[in-house]
Amino acid sequence: MGLYAFPFYQxxxxxxxxxxVFSTSFFDPLNGGSVWLYxxxxxxxxxxxxxxxxxxxxxxxxxxMPVFLRKPLFxxxxxxxxxxxxxxxxxxxxxxxxxxxxxxxxxxxxxxxSTELISIPVGFLVLVAIGTFWRGTAWTRLPxxxxxxxxxxxxxxxxxxxxxxxxxxxxxxHGSMFVVAHFHFMLMGAGLFGAMAGIAFYFPKMTGxxxxxxxxSIGLWTAFIGFQITFMSMFVAGLQGQPRRVLDxxxxxxxxxxxxxxxxxxIGIGMLIFLAAIITSWRSxxxxxxxxxxxKSLEWQTATPVPLENFPVLPVVTERPYDYGxxxxxxxxxxxxDEDLTEKAGTK
Amino acid sequence: MSTSILPVSxxxxxxxxxxxxxxxxxxxxxxxxxxxGTIALVIxxxxxxxxxxxxxxxxxxxxxxxxxxxxxxxxxxxKATFAAEWPFWAIFLVVVVAAALMWFGxxxxxxxxxxxxMVGAGLSFLVTVAALVFQWIQIxxxxxxxxxxxxxxxxxxxxxxxIFHLLLLLFLGMGIFMRARKGLIDKTNWYQAQxxxxxxxWVCVAFLLGAILTTFLVVSPxxxxxxxxxxxxx
Numbered sequence: 001m002g003l004y005a006f007p008f009y010q011x012x013x014x015x016x017x018x019x020x021v022f023s024t025s026f027f028d029p030l031n032g033g034s035v036w037l038y039x040x041x042x043x044x045x046x047x048x049x050x051x052x053x054x055x056x057x058x059x060x061x062x063x064x065m066p067v068f069l070r071k072p073l074f075x076x077x078x079x080x081x082x083x084x085x086x087x088x089x090x091x092x093x094x095x096x097x098x099x100x101x102x103x104x105x106x107x108x109x110x111x112x113x114s115t116e117l118i119s120i121p122v123g124f125l126v127l128v129a130i131g132t133f134w135r136g137t138a139w140t141r142l143p144x145x146x147x148x149x150x151x152x153x154x155x156x157x158x159x160x161x162x163x164x165x166x167x168x169x170x171x172x173x174h175g176s177m178f179v180v181a182h183f184h185f186m187l188m189g190a191g192l193f194g195a196m197a198g199i200a201f202y203f204p205k206m207t208g209x210x211x212x213x214x215x216x217s218i219g220l221w222t223a224f225i226g227f228q229i230t231f232m233s234m235f236v237a238g239l240q241g242q243p244r245r246v247l248d249x250x251x252x253x254x255x256x257x258x259x260x261x262x263x264x265x266x267i268g269i270g271m272l273i274f275l276a277a278i279i280t281s282w283r284s285x286x287x288x289x290x291x292x293x294x295x296k297s298l299e300w301q302t303a304t305p306v307p308l309e310n311f312p313v314l315p316v317v318t319e320r321p322y323d324y325g326x327x328x329x330x331x332x333x334x335x336x337x338d339e340d341l342t343e344k345a346g347t348k
Numbered sequence: 349m350s351t352s353i354l355p356v357s358x359x360x361x362x363x364x365x366x367x368x369x370x371x372x373x374x375x376x377x378x379x380x381x382x383x384x385g386t387i388a389l390v391i392x393x394x395x396x397x398x399x400x401x402x403x404x405x406x407x408x409x410x411x412x413x414x415x416x417x418x419x420x421x422x423x424x425x426x427k428a429t430f431a432a433e434w435p436f437w438a439i440f441l442v443v444v445v446a447a448a449l450m451w452f453g454x455x456x457x458x459x460x461x462x463x464x465x466m467v468g469a470g471l472s473f474l475v476t477v478a479a480l481v482f483q484w485i486q487i488x489x490x491x492x493x494x495x496x497x498x499x500x501x502x503x504x505x506x507x508x509x510x511i512f513h514l515l516l517l518l519f520l521g522m523g524i525f526m527r528a529r530k531g532l533i534d535k536t537n538w539y540q541a542q543x544x545x546x547x548x549x550w551v552c553v554a555f556l557l558g559a560i561l562t563t564f565l566v567v568s569p570x571x572x573x574x575x576x577x578x579x580x581x582x
Contacts, residue, residue, distance in 0.1 A: 032404025
């Protein structure tokens with residue numbers, strides 16, 4: 001996605017540079033330029049870039065869930081289809097950021113359709129996560145706690161995104177604090193907590209020590225609570241009509257902004273606590289075994305610290321990495337034979 | 349019973365097929381990024397052409413179509429007019445020849461014809477140098493400056509992109525020629541010549557797009573353009 005999205009932004013900057021240095025007319029209307037051209041090029045990067053941040057976080061979450069729920073991913077193929085669908089559609093939704101600019105009113109509804117369509121592959125990813133939770137045997141360690149936070153935040157961000165994709169609703173919400181709250185739930189809510197999940201999970205492999213669960217979870221949940229206070233309050237401010245990017249806002253928005261400010265400090269405190277957990281654990285944490293989570297994936301099968309070239313000899317893969325709890329076919333066959341024998345014995 | 353030995357790279361010792369597969373993926377990713385950048389240029393050109401904001405698309409002296417400008421426009425100022433179309437096509441054809449020669453060299457390498465590879469890669473490099481010279485001459489003789497409207501800006505940017513592509517081709521062509529001279533490209537190890545041929549083919553497409561734009565999308569169809577203000581200080 002980055003490969004096809006970032007060149008648009010790079011060219012927007014090259015054109016801007018040419019306008020300033022060589023007096024060309026790409027964005028200056030005086031000689032035929034257009035600022036809408038800049039907006040189009042910018043958002044051709046801008047929206048795919050949202051998924052550049054989001055998808056790794058969801059990938060981390062889906063990687064951890066089978067380990068800590070001790071069951072296979074609900075549907076690996078659906079997860080892959082979700083990611084592929086997001087990648088394919090992400091280049092066709094940029095103009096929903098420009099509904100209100102007036103650049104091409106006739107294009108609003110096709111872009112509304114494409115934006116709503118992208119909620120389907122994103123929904124795949126959330127459904128795979130929820131399906132994996134279903135009847136899983138949750139081993140709630142710090143990484144899984146962060147995954148809970150990712151899924152919760154992503155659902156809030158996803159649902160509010162549907163409102164913003166609708167042209168009629170966006171006419172009210174556009175440029176308001178509602179938008180700010182929405183994209184923070186998507187980017188920070190999924191990205192930040194996904195990063196925390198990944199750090200907690202891979203910390204033993206990276207450092208040879210376990211990340212302190214007690215201090216780490218206090219930091220995680222403090223940041224999570226602060227996050228909800230900050231951005232739920234921004235939703236309220238947006239619904240009340242507060243525009244974004246305004247320094248001196250009306251008095252009626254004071255309360256929600258004060259609450260957001262308090263929440264932001266709580267996030268900061270939570271992050272500092274989590275950072276303290278990282279530093280103290282790295283220096284003097286509990287020594288970790290090579291595979292403390294009992295993970296089946298390949299990176300956990302090698303020693304910690306990881307030797308040069310990863311494995312002394314080429315490992316032989318005998319099963320898939322996410323097949324937790326899938327019964328061995330031969331064992332299952334014997335189990336069913338036992339049940340048959342028991343039933344027959346009971347009938348005699 | 350016969351045994352087959354996989355050809356390995358003389359530098360890393362890996363099987364050549366493995367390196368080729370990895371490099372091919374890298375090349376396709378590079379082409380994807382390059383296509384996106386070229387699409388950004390095409391969008392910029394066609395967008396400004398279609399909007400004709402403030403009537404500022406055409407250079408100030410060009411009120412006629414491109415095919416008429418050479419004979420009908422006055423020689424006194426305003427000097428700026430549309431660029432002649434044929435140089436875009438001429439440079440495109442030169443680049444096609446360079447790509448064809450590289451393909452010839454690559455095919456020769458696959459057949460084990462080392463002389464053919466040397467001739468193909470060497471001539472491809474020289475023709476690419478010629479294309480770069482022609483491109484530079486074209487830019488330096490345009491009948492407009494960068495500040496002569498959106499058309500001038502868009503055309504100059506297309507040409508700058510062409511120069512960037514040609515410099516890349518020079519680098520790649522020189523690499524293939526030098527490797528061929530050292531015997532590093534042969535009947536069993538030809539993937540670099542193949543990938544360079546693929547990339548040159550894409551560059552031909554990029555040049556073709558530029559030639560099409562500057563030939564068929566010259567005079568803006570918007571005769572009633574929107575009038576906007578300017579960000580410049582009055």
